[in-house]
């Protein structure tokens with residue numbers, strides 16, 4: 073908490089500050105230089121109504137940011153949150169959550185009550201932040217959302233994404249903002265898993281998924297560190313991508329949505345476990 077309180081979150085609109093944001097992007101997306109947004113595009117975008125919040129350390133260094141803009145998607149008015157990033161040395165101190173909560177407050181001031189963004193279903197830490205800490209929900213799965221040309225984004229994996237819907241005035245989101253996230257209530261002992269994680273030649277890999285489960289809560293295993301797997305065992309990483317691609321939309325079609333994400337400590341296993349519920 074000490075480190076968090078020394079950080080100041082500021083709404084920024086000056087070109088000089090956007091250079092700082094570019095520096096953060098270089099550290100956060102170190103392996104994907106093509107995702108970086110140029111300072112002058114951010115400047116133009118903010119002049120047109122985009123919102124950029126920077127997290128500043130006491131020495132003036134920007135250590136994180138969140139970037140969103142208003143628009144319409146599928147008939148709904150919303151802010152689309154394009155980027156959230158915290159540099160590695162400042163992670164796990166609550167900054168990502170703090171930036172999102174300030175983003176929520178700023179968006180609400182404009183009268184907009186919905187914020188959406190995409191996240192990779194294999195990035196369990198992001199799911200944890202979005203679903204548990206922020207109270208976002210998702211029932212939309214995009215296959216290869218941004219294309220996989222030259223492996224520019226996901227290191228050669230198809231860029232599948234979930235669309236997060238953050239309903240800013242929903243009681244669940246208000247409770248999250250007040251630090252009281254609602255957790256799914258189910259009996260861990262009776263939880264049916266859509267597939268198992270099994271070791272294949274020393275590497276943990278998902279078994280064939282079962283799409284016929286009918287329980288109110290269904291568990292879905294996600295490895296804790298997909299990024300390492302992408303480079304060390306790309307075939308296994310692809311297998312995770314394809315099994316999750318089959319499972320999540322398969323259950324979305326039956327009316328399930330993603331409502332919780334257990335950390336390895338909570339799931340008493342080496343993996344994260346997502347909870348689907350209907």
Ligand SMILES: CC(C)(COP(=O)(O)OP(=O)(O)OC[C@H]1O[C@@H](n2cnc3c(N)ncnc32)[C@H](O)[C@@H]1OP(=O)(O)O)[C@@H](O)C(=O)NCCC(=O)NCCS
Pocket residue numbers: 100156157158159162163164165166167168169170190191195197198200201202204205335
């Ligand atoms: C995602 C990211 C912004 C999170 O930033 P952060 O400052 O480390 O996040 P916080 O400390 O605010 O943590 C937010 C929540 O996620 C959880 N979390 C964060 N890192 C975690 C980890 N390694 N393992 C388990 N949970 C984790 C925290 O427990 C916290 O939840 P809680 O409040 O319920 O405990 C940061 O990891 C990052 O920049 N990643 C790369 C860029 C990226 O993927 N951005 C897209 C985000 S959708």
